[in-house]
Amino acid sequence: MAKTGEDLFKNIVSHCKEYGFIFQSSEIYDGLAAVYDYGQYGSTLKNNIRDFWMRSMVQVNENIVGIDSAIFMHPTTWKASGHVDAFNDPLIDNKDSKKRYRADVLIEDHIAKIEGKIDKEVAKAAKRFGDSFDRDQFIATNTRVLEYHNKIIEIQNSMRTSLDSGDLEALRQLILDLEIVCPVSGSRNWTEVRQFNLMFSTQMGSVSEDSNTLYLRPETAQGIFVNFLNVQKTGRMKIPFGIAQTGKAFRNEIVARQFIFRMREFEQMEMQFFVKPGTELDWYQFWKDKRMAWHRALGFKAGKHRYHDHIKLAHYANAACDIEFEFPFGFKELEGIHSRTDFDLKAHEKYSGKKLQYFDPELNESYVPYVVETSIGLDRMFLAILSDAYAEEQLEDGSERVVLNLPAFLSPVKVAVLPLIKKDGLPEKARELMDNLKYDHLCQYDEKDSIGKRYRRQDAIGTPFCITVDHQTLEDGTVTIRYRDNMNQERIASSNVNDIVKEKVSISKALQQL
Numbered sequence: 215m216a217k218t219g220e221d222l223f224k225n226i227v228s229h230c231k232e233y234g235f236i237f238q239s240s241e242i243y244d245g246l247a248a249v250y251d252y253g254q255y256g257s258t259l260k261n262n263i264r265d266f267w268m269r270s271m272v273q274v275n276e277n278i279v280g281i282d283s284a285i286f287m288h289p290t291t292w293k294a295s296g297h298v299d300a301f302n303d304p305l306i307d308n309k310d311s312k313k314r315y316r317a318d319v320l321i322e323d324h325i326a327k328i329e330g331k332i333d334k335e336v337a338k339a340a341k342r343f344g345d346s347f348d349r350d351q352f353i354a355t356n357t358r359v360l361e362y363h364n365k366i367i368e369i370q371n372s373m374r375t376s377l378d379s380g381d382l383e384a385l386r387q388l389i390l391d392l393e394i395v396c397p398v399s400g401s402r403n404w405t406e407v408r409q410f411n412l413m414f415s416t417q418m419g420s421v422s423e424d425s426n427t428l429y430l431r432p433e434t435a436q437g438i439f440v441n442f443l444n445v446q447k448t449g450r451m452k453i454p455f456g457i458a459q460t461g462k463a464f465r466n467e468i469v470a471r472q473f474i475f476r477m478r479e480f481e482q483m484e485m486q487f488f489v490k491p492g493t494e495l496d497w498y499q500f501w502k503d504k505r506m507a508w509h510r511a512l513g514f515k516a517g518k519h520r521y522h523d524h525i526k527l528a529h530y531a532n533a534a535c536d537i538e539f540e541f542p543f544g545f546k547e548l549e550g551i552h553s554r555t556d557f558d559l560k561a562h563e564k565y566s567g568k569k570l571q572y573f574d575p576e577l578n579e580s581y582v583p584y585v586v587e588t589s590i591g592l593d594r595m596f597l598a599i600l601s602d603a604y605a606e607e608q609l610e611d612g613s614e615r616v617v618l619n620l621p622a623f624l625s626p627v628k629v630a631v632l633p634l635i636k637k638d639g640l641p642e643k644a645r646e647l648m649d650n651l652k653y654d655h656l657c658q659y660d661e662k663d664s665i666g667k668r669y670r671r672q673d674a675i676g677t678p679f680c681i682t683v684d685h686q687t688l689e690d691g692t693v694t695i696r697y698r699d700n701m702n703q704e705r706i707a708s709s710n711v712n713d714i715v716k717e718k719v720s721i722s723k724a725l726q727q728l
C-alpha cells in the first residue's frame with residue numbers, strides 16, 4: 215500500500231541522504247540544527263529549479279530584470295524595513311526540560327489535538343451510521359463536536375488578541391489555562407514569554423570600538439528596494455516593471471523542524487513588481503493567477519495546491535495570500551504574494567533622506583510606486599517537487615522500485631549510458647556516445663552491476679533516459695533507449711539519441727507552457 219504522511223516523509227528524507235541529494239550540515243560533528251547541505255544531485259536539481267524560476271521571470275517577461283544584491287546591507291536598512299523592531303517570535307522556556315518553544319506554536323499544537331478529537335468523533339459516527347452517514351450534518355449538529363469547535367475558536371481569538379496587542383503575559387496565561395505541558399518533561403513549569411528577534415547579527419570591522427553590528431539578511435526583498443532607482447535609471451525601465459533575485463536568507467527560527475521546510479539558512483526567489491498607485495490590486499490578482507499557473511505547469515498531481523488568503527494583514531500590506539502545497543505533513547505555505555503598497559520605498563526614503571520616486575512621462579509627474587511581491591522559498595519548492603516526484607512502485611514481476619518522476623528538464627542527470635557488459639568493445643562504444651552527449655547534457659556512465667540494478671539506480675535519482683549499448687550496436691549502430699516513467703524500451707539509431715533527449719529535456723518547451 216502507498217505510504218502517506220509521516221512514513222512517506224521519513225522515507226523521502228532518508229532517500230535524500232542515501233542518494234546524494236541532501237545531507238545534514240557538518241554531519242561528522244553531529245550536525246547543525248536546521249542547516250542542510252545539498253549533495254551532488256540535490257545541488258543540480260536546486261540549480262535547475264532556480265534557473266527555471268529566474269528564466270520564467272526575466273526571460274519570458276520583457277519588463278522584469280534580475281539582480282544579485284549582497285547578503286550584508288547597511289544596518290539602517292533593517293530599521294527602515296521594520297525588521298529590527300518587529301521581526302519577532304514569542305518564546306517560552308520549560309524550566310524542567312530547559313527546552314525552548316514558540317508560544318504560539320504550543321497553542322497551535324494544542325488546537326491540533328482538539329481537531330484530532332473531532333476527527334475521532336467523526337470516524338466513530340461514520341462507522342456507526344455506515345452508508346447513511348452525512349459528515350457535514352454530523353459536524354454541524356453533534357453537541358460534542360460543536361463544543362470542541364467553539365473551544366478552538368475561543369482559543370484562536372484569545373491568541374490573536376494577545377499577539378496583536380503584544381500582551382505576552384496574556385499569552386502565557388492562555389498556555390497555563392489550557393494546561394499545556396512540555397512535550398519533553400511533561401511539566402507545566404513555564405518561564406515568562408519573551409520576544410525574540412529572528413535576525414542573526416554579526417560584526418563588521420576589525421577593532422571592536424569602531425565595528426558595526428550587521429545583520430544577515432532575513433529576506434532578499436530589501437536588496438531590491440534599495441536598488442530600485444539604480445535599476446530603473448540604468449535599465450530605462452518603465453512602470454510597470456519588476457526586479458527579481460534569488461539568494462540566501464537567514465532566520466534564527468525557534469521551531470526549526472520538518473527537514474528543509476524550515477531552515478535557519480535558506481534561499482529565496484523574490485520578485486518585486488513596481489506599479490502605479492491605484493493599480494496594485496489588479497496587479498496583485500494578476501500575479502496571484504500567474505504564480506499558481508507556474509506551479510501547475512510543472513505537472514504536479516491534481517489538488518496539490520490551494521490559496522490561503524490572509525484576513526489579518528501585515529502593517530505594510532493591503533492584500534496578501536499564500537500558495538499552499540500539500541507536503542507529506544499537510545498543506546503548508548510554499549509561496550507568498552503580497553501587495554506591499556509603498557511602505558518599503560517610503561520607509562527607505564525617510565531613513566536615507568534620498569528620493570525613491572519614479573517620473574511617469576505619461577502623467578508628467580513623480581510618485582513613489584506601489585509594489586506587488588512574489589516570494590517563494592527555493593528549498594520549499596525543492597521539497598514540494600521532490601515529494602511529489604517520489605514514488606515507491608510495486609512492479610508486475612513482484613519487485614519494487616523507488617523512482618523520482620521529476621519533470622525531465624529539472625532532473626539532475628538527463629541521460630545514463632550503459633554498456634550491457636564490460637567487454638567486447640561495448641564500453642568503448644558507450645564512451646563514444648557519452649562524448650557525443652556530454653556537451654549538451656549532464657550524463658552518467660555506468661558499467662557496474664546488472665543492467666536491472668543500474669536502471670534502478672537511475673530511477674532513484676530521477677534520470678529520465680537510459681541508453682544501453684549492446685552487441686547489436688556494434689553491428690548496426692542502434693541502441694536501446696529506456697524511459698524512466700513507463701519503463702518502455704525502444705531500439706533507435708544511436709545518432710538520434712541526442713536529438714530525442716534534447717527535445718524532451720528542453721527548458722524552452724517548459725517556459726512556453728507557462
Ligand code: ATP
Nearest residue numbers: 467475476477480547548549550589590591593594
Ligand atoms: P512561515 O509562516 O512558514 O514562517 P513566512 O510567512 O515567514 O513563512 P515569508 O517571510 O513570506 O515567510 O517568506 C517567503 C517565503 O520564504 C516563504 O513562503 C517560504 O517559502 C520561504 N521561507 C520563509 N522562511 C523559511 C525558512 N525558515 N526555511 C525555508 N524557507 C523559508
